[in-house]
Amino acid sequence: MIVELTDQAALTSGSAFWKTTAAGDVPAITLTDGPHGVRLQSDAGDMLAGRPATCFPPAVASGSTWDPALLHRMGEALGDECRAMDVQVLLGPGINLKRTPLGGRNFEYFSEDPILSGVLATEWVRGLQSKGVGASLKHFAVNNQETDRMTVSAEVDERTLRELYLRAFQRVVTQAQPWTVMCAYNKVNGVYASQHHWLLTEVLRDEWGFEGLVVSDWGAVVDRVAALAAGLDLTMPGPDDAGDAVVAAAVRDGKLPAEVLETAVARIRAMVEKSAPATGPYDAEAHHALAREIAARAIVLLKNDDDILPLRTDGQSVAVLGEFARTPRYQGGGSSQITPTRLDDALTEITATTTAPVRFAPGYRTDSDAADETLIAEAVALAEGSDVAVVFVGTTRETEGADRADLDLPAAHLALIERVVAANPRTVVVLNNGAVVRTAPWDASVPGLVEAWLLGQAGGSAIADVLFGRVNPSGRLAETIPLKLSDHPSHLDFPGEAGFVRYGEGLHVGYRGFDAREQPVSYPFGFGLSYTTFSYGEATAVAGPDGVDVTVPVTNTGAREGREIVQVYVAKPGSRVRRAPRELKGFAPVDLAPGATAAVTVRIARDDLAYWDTRLGRWVVEDGDYEFAAGASSRDLRATATVTVAGSPDSRWPLAADSTVSEWMTDPRGAEVLREAFASGGDSPLVAAAGGDGEFELLGGMPLDRLALFPGSPFSVDTVAEMVKQVNA
Ligand code: BGC
Numbered sequence: 001m002i003v004e005l006t007d008q009a010a011l012t013s014g015s016a017f018w019k020t021t022a023a024g025d026v027p028a029i030t031l032t033d034g035p036h037g038v039r040l041q042s043d044a045g046d047m048l049a050g051r052p053a054t055c056f057p058p059a060v061a062s063g064s065t066w067d068p069a070l071l072h073r074m075g076e077a078l079g080d081e082c083r084a085m086d087v088q089v090l091l092g093p094g095i096n097l098k099r100t101p102l103g104g105r106n107f108e109y110f111s112e113d114p115i116l117s118g119v120l121a122t123e124w125v126r127g128l129q130s131k132g133v134g135a136s137l138k139h140f141a142v143n144n145q146e147t148d149r150m151t152v153s154a155e156v157d158e159r160t161l162r163e164l165y166l167r168a169f170q171r172v173v174t175q176a177q178p179w180t181v182m183c184a185y186n187k188v189n190g191v192y193a194s195q196h197h198w199l200l201t202e203v204l205r206d207e208w209g210f211e212g213l214v215v216s217d218w219g220a221v222v223d224r225v226a227a228l229a230a231g232l233d234l235t236m237p238g239p240d241d242a243g244d245a246v247v248a249a250a251v252r253d254g255k256l257p258a259e260v261l262e263t264a265v266a267r268i269r270a271m272v273e274k275s276a277p278a279t280g281p282y283d284a285e286a287h288h289a290l291a292r293e294i295a296a297r298a299i300v301l302l303k304n305d306d307d308i309l310p311l312r313t314d315g316q317s318v319a320v321l322g323e324f325a326r327t328p329r330y331q332g333g334g335s336s337q338i339t340p341t342r343l344d345d346a347l348t349e350i351t352a353t354t355t356a357p358v359r360f361a362p363g364y365r366t367d368s369d370a371a372d373e374t375l376i377a378e379a380v381a382l383a384e385g386s387d388v389a390v391v392f393v394g395t396t397r398e399t400e401g402a403d404r405a406d407l408d409l410p411a412a413h414l415a416l417i418e419r420v421v422a423a424n425p426r427t428v429v430v431l432n433n434g435a436v437v438r439t440a441p442w443d444a445s446v447p448g449l450v451e452a453w454l455l456g457q458a459g460g461s462a463i464a465d466v467l468f469g470r471v472n473p474s475g476r477l478a479e480t481i482p483l484k485l486s487d488h489p490s491h492l493d494f495p496g497e498a499g500f501v502r503y504g505e506g507l508h509v510g511y512r513g514f515d516a517r518e519q520p521v522s523y524p525f526g527f528g529l530s531y532t533t534f535s536y537g538e539a540t541a542v543a544g545p546d547g548v549d550v551t552v553p554v555t556n557t558g559a560r561e562g563r564e565i566v567q568v569y570v571a572k573p574g575s576r577v578r579r580a581p582r583e584l585k586g587f588a589p590v591d592l593a594p595g596a597t598a599a600v601t602v603r604i605a606r607d608d609l610a611y612w613d614t615r616l617g618r619w620v621v622e623d624g625d626y627e628f629a630a631g632a633s634s635r636d637l638r639a640t641a642t643v644t645v646a647g648s649p650d651s652r653w654p655l656a657a658d659s660t661v662s663e664w665m666t667d668p669r670g671a672e673v674l675r676e677a678f679a680s681g682g683d684s685p686l687v688a689a690a691g692g693d694g695e696f697e698l699l700g701g702m703p704l705d706r707l708a709l710f711p712g713s714p715f716s717v718d719t720v721a722e723m724v725k726q727v728n729a
């Protein structure tokens with residue numbers, strides 16, 4: 001038992017960069033980054049250099065697998081590495097939505113969609129925590145840009161907040177109970193996330209039932225006392241003796257209730273007690289193999305004209321062009337940077353796979369984005385003399401702390417693609433990037449296009465696996481590739497100014513916005529090709545008390561075994577609230593032998609059909625017909641089934657004296673009461689203006705209590721009060 005106030009205060013801050021404080025009978029534990037590897041600091045002087053650990057694919061890649069089971073295994077493997085390195089909490093997963101493709105940390109996040117992010121992160125957390133290691137779900141919340149990340153206020157309406165930016169957090173918290181949630185640096189609607197009582201206590205704990213501990217992002221706390229009062233338990237890093245003293249004094253002076261501090265301490269104790277002891281070494285070979293499996297599953301085949309891929313392993317000479325083939329670009333910069341246990345490069349793996357000649361030219365330098373004529377000419381010569389050219393290009397800088405300036409590939413890479421395709425039209429482009437790059441217009445001239453993201457330490461072998469068809473690609477885009485930056489829904493409101501960023505596109509994040517504006521894109525959300533093809537039969541949808549089961553037969557119509565990711569998008573025609581044209585609500589990977597058919601069932605939980613009703617202040621499932629469209633991407637819907645879903649009880653919008661005539665008219669009981677009132681109004685001019693046909697169009701926007709004041713109104717302010725009672729009875 002800790003009794004000393006000073007000990008209690010000390011426990012709520014770290015004792016070092018990666019350690020909690022030991023006090024009384026509570027020992028210290030280690031928390032470290034995260035998320036796609038264990039970055040345990042090796043040298044006290046260098047915050048970023050870690051001891052070697054498996055560098056798994058960053059979330060941009062693991063998110064593109066659409067494979068929850070794979071994420072579970074990745075979580076387990078990370079748990080094993082944490083145990084071997086005596087780490088008790090791993091700082092991940094990062095599940096902020098990719099609001100803008102320019103987001104500097106997009107490579108650390110899964111998707112522009114909250115269901116996809118939430119489902120994958122839930123399995124990651126379950127896998128990790130099954131090993132007795134805690135997760136830290138981050139960054140809570142609305143941390144979607146790096147520009148002014150420690151001060152900016154994300155200005156977002158409540159419905160958008162609930163349905164988009166908080167939804168994945170809600171899912172992971174309610175389904176996987178992460179040991180910790182990490183609060184974000186930024187402000188949310190004017191209040192620092194670290195001091196946001198509504199966010200950290202009312203929503204996270206009271207509504208969602210979070211049982212764990214809230215830890216600050218490193219350096220996010222401005223005011224320790226305000227943060228504790230809001231529901232933050234642990235301030236990192238430490239030590240912060242001065243802050244501890246302020247906390248103790250606040251309790252002594254009655255400014256901070258003693259129970260608040262005691263509760264934070266109890267949560268820290270509970271976390272420490274849950275931690276499992278260190279173990280022996282993990283199986284580095286097996287983890288590398290897993291990293292390779294995930295990486296191969298993450299690759300998205302965007303274009304494959306005339307079946308240029310897979311490459312043949314006999315007799316087809318290959319020009320491998322671009323420095324990234326030899327010097328892999330496999331992770332982004334900042335706190336997630338892992339020191340890999342080993343590093344595969346595509347050039348070595350390609351050379352080892354084929355018996356035909358493989359020739360390499362770097363094509364560009366990695367220290368400059370400007371085109372180098374000599375290097376390009378050398379690459380062009382190799383392309384001309386080879387059966388096929390594979391060009392490795394991508395982004396050169398993506399890091400925590402800075403957003404990107406544009407979506408374009410470096411000039412040197414664009415020049416290389418253009419010149420190589422001109423020399424040899426049989427060209428495949430492999431992209432290595434942590435967030436989408438613009439592929440228009442150059443992709444039109446390239447028959448093969450492979451989105452290979454940042455794939456972690458086994459990316460080189462995974463790329464060879466896909467290029468040669470050892471793995472049939474099944475990755476799908478977890479974010480839209482726009483034709484150009486200015487098409488993006490976030491474009492007009494990013495990155496904000498003067499300390500504020502307005503989330504002006506509201507609910508229409510990512511594909512929701514592109515679809516609502518019927519805009520063409522380069523490659524839509526959910527898209528990805530395979531070396532085989534799939535056909536869909538008729539879909540059926542069955543509604544039950546817990547949700548809707550959508551079943552569709554899927555057939556592998558090609559000659560190779562392959563995996564389809566069946567995606568289900570939901571629409572609610574004629575909804576009483578504004579909605580995106582369609583929203584992903586469920587998905588399922590299915591592996592099929594050539595010619596085989598499987599009936600794939602995607603279960604959509606009833607909660608996932610709910611929208612946040614701002615009038616009622618709660619989640620509501622709207623009554624009526626819903627369309628469930630199954631398909632291969634958000635813009636390739638193959639089979640639709642419609643089913644009636646029973647609405648949430650008591651979800652009528654309340655009518656008040658200042659509700660408008662049209663609000664009264666859209667409510668069946670309201671319309672009845674209002675019609676009666678008009679009918680009793682005789683031949684007054686207002687009744688005549690209402691048209692007498694019951695449409696009330698002219699008066700639609702007028703609140704009843706205001707209408708009552710007009711000369712000739714069929715009712716008085718007193719009658720309106722009576723009508724309100726009647727209608728809400
Ligand atoms: C990042 C977190 C990270 C922490 C510790 C912060 O700058 O935002 O994601 O876990 O540092 O390195």
